[in-house]
Amino acid sequence: xxxxSSKIGDLGVVTTTLDTAVxxxxxxxxxxxxxxxxxxxxxxxxxxxxxxxxxxxxxELNRASPRQADxxxxxxxxxxxxxxxxxxxxxxxxxxxxVLAMGDCASCGGIYNNYxxxxxxxxxxxxxxxxxxxxxxxxQLIHGIMTLHERVRSERLKTWVSAEGVR
Amino acid sequence: xxxxRGFATTFKHLLEEPITVQYPEQMRPxxxxxxxxxxxxxxxxxxxxxxGCALCAAACPADAIWVEAAENTDEQRFSxxxxxxxxxxxxxxxxxxxxxxxxxCPTQAIQLGHEHQLSFTDRQDAIFTKDMLIDPxxxxxxxxxxxVEPGVYTRSxxxxxxxx
Numbered sequence: 001x002x003x004x005s006s007k008i009g010d011l012g013v014v015t016t017t018l019d020t021a022v023x024x025x026x027x028x029x030x031x032x033x034x035x036x037x038x039x040x041x042x043x044x045x046x047x048x049x050x051x052x053x054x055x056x057x058x059x060e061l062n063r064a065s066p067r068q069a070d071x072x073x074x075x076x077x078x079x080x081x082x083x084x085x086x087x088x089x090x091x092x093x094x095x096x097x098x099v100l101a102m103g104d105c106a107s108c109g110g111i112y113n114n115y116x117x118x119x120x121x122x123x124x125x126x127x128x129x130x131x132x133x134x135x136x137x138x139x140q141l142i143h144g145i146m147t148l149h150e151r152v153r154s155e156r157l158k159t160w161v162s163a164e165g166v167r
Numbered sequence: 168x169x170x171x172r173g174f175a176t177t178f179k180h181l182l183e184e185p186i187t188v189q190y191p192e193q194m195r196p197x198x199x200x201x202x203x204x205x206x207x208x209x210x211x212x213x214x215x216x217x218x219g220c221a222l223c224a225a226a227c228p229a230d231a232i233w234v235e236a237a238e239n240t241d242e243q244r245f246s247x248x249x250x251x252x253x254x255x256x257x258x259x260x261x262x263x264x265x266x267x268x269x270x271x272c273p274t275q276a277i278q279l280g281h282e283h284q285l286s287f288t289d290r291q292d293a294i295f296t297k298d299m300l301i302d303p304x305x306x307x308x309x310x311x312x313x314x315v316e317p318g319v320y321t322r323s324x325x326x327x328x329x330x331x
Contacts, residue, residue, distance in 0.1 A: 132285035134263035144286035
């Protein structure tokens with residue numbers, strides 16, 4: 001039971017309409033963090049270039065500051081040295097924040113099954129969507145972003161503030 | 168004069184058609200040899216081509232494939248030869264779509280298709296089982312297991328013919 005729902009109860013149609021409006025706003029302008037790690041970053045760049053044009057989904061700006069970003073696309077393999085950096089960046093992002101693990105290496109280590117590479121970025125940050133591919137085509141990345149949008153649309157107001165704090 | 172030439176280039180590009188592919192509605196054509204999601208193929212009579220030899224799992228550089236074989240009998244026949252794949256799982260998040268499994272397969276059972284829309288909200292969803300990978304049988308053809316005449320399907324790998 002979140003704080004909001006304990007105050008207002010289950011107001012049904014009011015919260016549902018508010019949910020829809022808030023989720024529309026969240027999915028309509030989800031700015032990603034400028035964070036490319038390896039070859040997946042090349043595909044991420046081409047997704048933002050004019051052929052696929054990610055700004056059609058309200059993601060025209062890759063913010064270089066985590067304070068202004070809503071989504072972190074982990075594009076590439078995460079080394080053990082990079083892991084604290086990702087965690088810091090994630091902690092600096094303002095809620096609601098989302099993580100998309102792009103490609104095999106970010107999702108589960110891929111072919112880099114060794115001591116230097118984190119076996120999946122979900123060891124250090126909670127991941128919302130995993131995108132398969134090595135590297136994923138721009139179509140696959142856009143499909144992953146649409147999967148994330150679906151997930152955001154299903155979020156409900158009363159679960160915003162949970163016992164663990166703001167997600 | 169140079170500035171006019173520069174602006175002429177700008178205006179020329181202003182009048183061009185936009186090149187953006189409207190992805191979810193519109194798809195760019197794929198190359199013939201593009202490697203996407205895997206398919207397990209069947210013979211025309213409905214038997215599975217996969218014989219459970221696990222050469223694909225051995226060839227896989229990312230250890231994405233898990234094969235467990237079981238014995239065929241003539242009453243319960245899944246594939247020609249002695250064995251069939253009881254379990255066949257591919258972890259799509261580990262697979263790097265290199266196509267080595269396709270090259271290693273002695274019966275051309277596994278082939279990489281063009282499906283590419285693979286994104287998951289849970290890592291468990293990324294493991295594709297045999298039911299998800301295998302092709303459906305053609306209309307009017309029985310699936311597996313089949314009951315067959317004894318001694319017909321003794322060879323795992325179909326007879327090769329000499330080139331003429």
